[in-house]
Amino acid sequence: MPATRKEFWTAKLGRNVVRDTENKKTLRRAGWRVLVIWECQTREGDVVARKLKRFLARSICELRAPSPLSRALVSPRFRP
Numbered sequence: 001m002p003a004t005r006k007e008f009w010t011a012k013l014g015r016n017v018v019r020d021t022e023n024k025k026t027l028r029r030a031g032w033r034v035l036v037i038w039e040c041q042t043r044e045g046d047v048v049a050r051k052l053k054r055f056l057a058r059s060i061c062e063l064r065a066p067s068p069l070s071r072a073l074v075s076p077r078f079r080p
Contacts, residue, residue: 033059
């Protein structure tokens with residue numbers, strides 16, 4: 001946090017947390033997976049690479065093994 005104008009930065013960062021939480025919820029409700037990487041984390045490329053690799057691996061697994069609901073939606077007996 002910057003050393004000057006602490007009240008301003010505390011309020012701003014608090015609003016950012018609320019905004020980001022709401023945005024992540026909205027994206028998840030729409031079916032998206034969300035990965036957050038903070039700017040300060042980018043200084044350690046290996047940490048970001050591991051985090052991104054794990055995230056993408058899970059995403060690929062989910063695509064290969066759809067949920068029971070998604071299987072039901074494409075099942076012939078549920079077609080109109």
